Amino acid sequence: MGNSIEILGLGAGDLDQLPFGVYKKLMKAKHVYLRTKEHPVVEDLVQEGLTFTSFDSIYEKHEQFEEVYQEIVHTLLQKVKEEPIIYAVPGHPLVAERTVQLLLEYGEKEAVDIKIGGGQSFVDALFQSLKIDPVDGFQLLDGTSLHSSQLQIEQHMFISQVYDQFVASNVKLTLMERLPDDYEVVIVTAAGSDAERIEKVPLYELDRKVTLDNLTSVYVPPVQDEQIMLKTFSKLREIIAVLRGPNGCPWDxxxxxxxxxxxxxxxxxxxxxAIDSGDIDHLIEELGDVLLQVMLHAQIGEDEGYFAIEDVIEGISAKMIRRHPHVFGNRKVENSDEVLLNWQEIKKQEKGETADSLLDGISMSLPNLIRAHEIQKKAAKVGFDWQEITPALEKVKEELEEFENEVKTNSLVNAKKEFGDILFAFVNVARFLKIHPEEALFETNEKFIRRFRFIEEKVKQSGKPIEDHSLEELDRFWDEAKLKGL
Structure with a gap:
């Protein structure tokens, strides 16, 4: 046989479930290596003369399962140099068996012949025990490495390797990210065997009901509740498609x-x-409104046959990976300034920039305070900038004096130009101080609104129309608002 490892599946339950061909190979083998002896069929096979070595002790040596699997595979690859090996695993070798995948990967590199000898998968037994048709769509997930992003809650979900309370607790917490605490799940142990146990429990009790048993899986039924489905991206996409569909909303x-x-x-x-208000609920709502705009644009693209939301997601995902080589690649950075330099360098390479001007690419659609800020930042990158703030402040004073002169001479056309120069110079001062001009003006606008509303309230209390109040009276109300911290 040469350097060969034949991998056999022990099935999902007892001896009655074991395929006859697998049984014959096990009984003819001089020696069998087992990933684990904790399987109901092993005791029956031992009574019929099976001799084996199990790797259960390795589980106690390592904290991470990957380390356990790596050691098992390394041991088998060493042993096969001496003689051909029969290696047996629970269920079917190609279903939820990490050691088998590693053997297939390393075996090819080391010229070891890996043969798969079959066996009944525990998934077949689960379908039979729960009376589920897999054609409806299902997921098989590993309970030891479960992430909420994997969950397709509209499909049947089977979570394997939930063999103790610790794993069950992690599974419970992950499912709770997407499902209500009292959502009904099913604990299935030794499916299809004489020892089969099926128990329905609310999700919050999952880790209280799971006991130590490596034949335990958790079944999560598909979500039917529309309220729960509202949390899914697929439901949002469906809603937008309906709104734009033949029987949708005329406006959309x-x-x-x-x-x-x-x-x-x-x-x-x-x-x-919403960010400035510090109201999280408001922020959630407003971010949803922005996402709605993205989804509408994507649906229009799909309706017209040009692009879909997957293209948008693919584009931004690829861009984030490209522009973060210090995270997804080997480039090293010391601080956020270096990150920004890398970002601009990669951006130029992506776009193949051959612009006539360094200032090309600054959008005309930006609010002009932001646009002035961006223009100055780009110019500063090539050294067209003061080295400290004093000349920038002097420039503001100079522009203000020129503006005053134009106002005094009633030259309104020139005054408009000088007014623009003042704003541009002040943006430069803000940039030196790392103050974003648009945010600063926004805060001032909000402050003015608060104080003016205070004045309006005072006027209302006086019983006189606001027009009947002198500017001096209104100014006193303004100062009162300032003293109150408005």
Missing amino acids: KEQTHETLKKYLIEETYEVID
């Missing part, structure tokens, strides 16, 4: 990329407002 069906532009701008500013 009329929208184009152009007509939606103003809403995206408005919703973006609403997010900023």
Whole structure:
């Protein structure tokens, strides 16, 4: 036989489930290596003369399962140099068996012939015990490395290797990220065998009900509740498609990329407002409104046959990986400044920039305070900038004096130009101080609104129209608002 390892599956339960061909090979073998002896069929096979070596002791040596599997595989690859090996695992060798996958990978590199000898998968027994048709769609997941991003809650979910309370607790907490605490799940132990146990429990009790048993799986039925499905991306996409569909909303069906532009701008500013308010619920709502705009644009792209949301996701995912070589690659950075330099360098390479001007690429659609800030940042990158703030402040004073002169001479056209120069110079000062001009003006606008509303309340208490109050009276109310910290 040469250097060969034949991997046999012990099935999902007792001896009655073991395929006859596998049984014959096990009984003819001089010696069998078992990943674990903790399997109901092993005791029956021993009574019929099976001799074996198990790897159970290795589990106690390591904290991580991957380390256990690596050692098992390394041991087998050493032993096969001496003689051909029969290696037996629970269930079917190609279903939820990490050691088998490692053997297939390393065996090819080391010229070891790996043969798969079959065996009944525990998945077959689960379908039979729970009376489920797999054609409806299902997931088979590993309970020892479960992540909420894997969960397709609209499908049947089977979570294997839930062999103790610790794993069950992690599974419970992961499922709770997507499902209600009292969602009914099913604990299935030794499916299809005489020792089969099936118990329905609310999710929050999962780790209290699981006992030490390596034949335990958890079944999570597909979600039927529309309220739970509202948390899924697939449901959001379905809603947008319906709104734009033949029987959808007349307004949504009329929208184009152009007509939606103003809403995206408005919703973006609403997010900023929510951030400044510190209201998390408000922020959740406003981020949802921005996501709605993204989904509408993507659906329009899909309706017109140009692109879909998957293209948007693929594009940004690829960009994030490309532009973060210090995270996803081998490049080293010392601080966030180096990150930004790398970002700009990679961005140029991506776009093959051959612009006539360094300032090309600054969007005309930006609010002009932000645009001035971006223009100055790009110019500063090539050294066209003061080295400290004093000349920047002097420039503001100079522009203010020129503005005053134009106002005094009633030259309104020139005054407008000088007013723009003042704003541009002040943006430069803000940049030196790392103050974002748009955010600063936003905060001032909000402060003015708060104080003016205070004045309006005072006026209302006086019983006189606001027009009947002198500027001096209104100024006193303003100062009172300042003293109150508004």
